[in-house]
Amino acid sequence: MVIVDTTFSRMQELVKKELTIEELEEVLADIxxxxxxxxxxxxxxxxxxxRIDLISVEGLARAINSYFGLVKGYEHVSVEKSDYVHLIDNSVKNVREFTRSFVVKGLKLSDELIKTLMQVQEKIHDTYGRKRKKVAIGVYDLNLITFPITYKAEKPENISFxxxxxxxxxSGLQILEEHPKGQSYAHLLQGLTLFPIHKDxxxxxxxxxxVINSHKLGKISAATKDLFVECTGPSAEALDSIMDVLATMFADWEGTIFAVTIKDGKEEIICPSFKNQEWTVTADVVKKLIGIDVDTKKVTELLPKMQYMVLETKGENIKVSIPSVRTDIWHPVDIADDVARAYGYNNITPKVPNLSTVGGMLPLNKLKEDLANFLIGFGLIELNSWALTNHIDQYEKMNLVDEPHIKLGKDTQDSELNQIRSWMIPExxxxxxANRSSGYPQNVFELGICVLPDxxxxxxxxxxEKLVCLLCEEKTDFTQIKQILDAVCNFIGIEYAVKESKHNSFIEGRMGNVIVNGxxxxLIGEIHPQVLDNWDLKMPVTALEIDLSIINKL
Structure with a gap:
């Protein structure tokens, strides 16, 4: 969650009707x-x-005005043409690839507005910007800058400001080592031989x-009237959205927005672009998802309350324009949710579904519960391990180079967690x-979820959904773990075969794939001694891991 700090008097200035605190609380809950x-x-x-579009009080006021029907859809932001040019040099392509920018003139900045600008900037950095990895924003005094601006990368020892x-x-390296912001964000430039910079x-x-702006050009005061605003990051789409959000905010501050032409090789991009998405929805989809009885006419009346523009209706199809600042709209479900908010969730009467069915466990959950009870009766101890793990444990310690998996990125609170497990045996x-000092045998199992790219x-x-079984004792071997597989498959009621295979985590010739209906x-087998060495385990281990999601569909 993100907190927007403002004043009720400022909100009153922006909302086009008188509001009480109670009415403000109610309309905020509605949206x-x-x-x-x-x-x-x-x-x-x-x-x-x-909802990055609501990160300023101006954005919130726009949403409230639309909800009350005081404006229709999303209020247009006027963008003036200009000769301002922002060049992207090829040197940044493998560093921090994209930039976007615009100019705003005629602002009447106060200390309060400057404070708001800094708060908005940092909140975008911390949330949508993923701690500046995805988006980093810079704001400068336009009158101190000479166009064209060039976005390029240079050796850090050659950078000085x-x-x-x-x-x-x-220098660039000194900033990372000595400046507080440099120390905080040095990891974003770690390993790079060139650092990105903006030059006029x-x-x-x-x-x-x-990381940081220039003190000479990036220091804003109440005397500043005109601004140059830029952002950088690895995603052009994300930057376009943020520039639209900021341009809207500055327009609401009564500034005049001027477009900048971004020249990236042979490509020219005008920023801000305000390129809205166009989607088609139907009242039937809303009815099925939300359960409210609305027709096409009613849906077209409700959509503008949530800042959509209805472009046309053809039969049941409603073509809508989604504001470019609405980065949260990914699926028709999101539009249906907005229709429900415009209708009012408090106006929806809960109904018990008229179904002649009896509730029960899902077949897969029933299978897992039965298997757990069966394996406990077989003398195995049940485990519950974490789904979040790291590349070293999942692959390197298991004698593997890499396999498809879901990465978490570099900004996790725990530096040792960088992926979601793709298989269960390492965990x-x-x-x-952790139990090496306890007695043996240690025979364990776990029923859990892995997440794979798709x-x-x-x-x-x-x-x-997977089942993993490990047998850890002095005399464990392939025959012993296969007996567990025999018992499990017999309990489930399926026939299987073991096809000899090779896998770097297992001893060659003592490992195979488990085949059911082709x-x-x-997989099943004896863990390789090198793997045991990597984990500092002194006892032999045999392992079995099978996919219950496939078995459940048989």
Whole structure:
């Protein structure tokens, strides 16, 4: 969640009708947000992290005005043409590839607005910007800059400027080592031989993104009237969205927005672009997802309350324009949810479904529960391990180079967690390692979920339910673990075969794939001595891992 700090009086200025605190609290709840705190005129509003368009009080006021029907859809932001040019040099292609920018003129900045700008900037960095990895924003005094601006990469020892809030020039490496912001974000440039910078036509360095701005050009005061605003990151789409959000905010501050032409090789991009998405929905989809009785006419009346523009209706099809700042709209379900909010969730009467069915466990969950009871009766101890793990445990310690898996990125709170497990055996081995001082045998099992990449799914991943069994004792061998497999398959009521195979985690000749109805559902074998050495295990281990998701479909 993200907190927007503002004042009730500022909200009153922006909303086109008289509001009480109670009415503000109610309308915020209706659009899915919350009035978190009221202290005199100071208010704190909690918004959901995906609604980046509401990260300023101006964005919230726009949403409230639309909800009350005081404006229709998303208010247009006027963008003036200009000759401003921002060049992207090829040197940044393998460093931090994209940049976007625009100019705003005629602002009347106060200390309060400057504070708001800094808060918005940092909240975007921390949320949508993923701690500046995805998006980093820079703001500068336009009148101190000479166009064209060039975005390029240079060796850090050749970069020299006075960073924000410092008094002496520093090199790129010095900034990372000595400046507080440099120390905080040095990891984003770690391992790079070239650092990205913005330079103007006179060779003045504006910033070294995503770390720090120049003190000379990036220091904003109440005397500043005109701004140059830029952002950098690995995703052009994300940058376009953020520039649209910021341009909208500055327009609401009564500034005039001027477009900048971004020249990236032979490609020219005009920023801000305000390129809205166009989708088609039907009232039938809304009815099925939300359960409210609405026709096409009613849906077309409700959509503008949530800032959509209805472009046309053909029969049951409603073509809508989605504001470019609505980065949270990924699926028709999101539009249906907005229709429900415009209708009012409090106006929906809960109904018990008229179904002649009896509730019960899902077949897969029933299978897992039965298997757990069976294996406990067989003398095995049940485990529960974490799904979050790391590349070393999943692959390197298992004598593997790599396999398809879901990465977590570099910004996890625990540096040792960088992926979701793609198979269960390594995580079960961790339990054996943690219990090396206990007596043997240690025979264990776990029923759990692995997550694998899958481009056919809308989330690009799928869950796989698995069973893993480990036998750890002095005389364990392939025959012993195969007896467990025999018992499990006999209990489930399926026939299987073991096809000899090779796998670097297992001893060659003592490992095989488990085949059911021609499908490979898992593996079985004796863990390789090198793997045991990697884990510092002194006892032999045999292992079995099978895919219950496949078995459940048989």
């Amino acid at each position: 899915g947000m919350e009035l978190d705190e009221v202290n005199g005129d100071i208010i704190k509003i909690e918004i959901t992290a995906e 006075v960073p924000l809030d410092m008094i002496q020039e520093m 036509a006179k060779g003045n360095i504006l910033s070294m993104p995503p 079960a081995i961790k339990t054996l390692v 481009n056919t799914k809308d989330v690009k991943a799928r869950n796989v 499908l490979n559902i898992g």
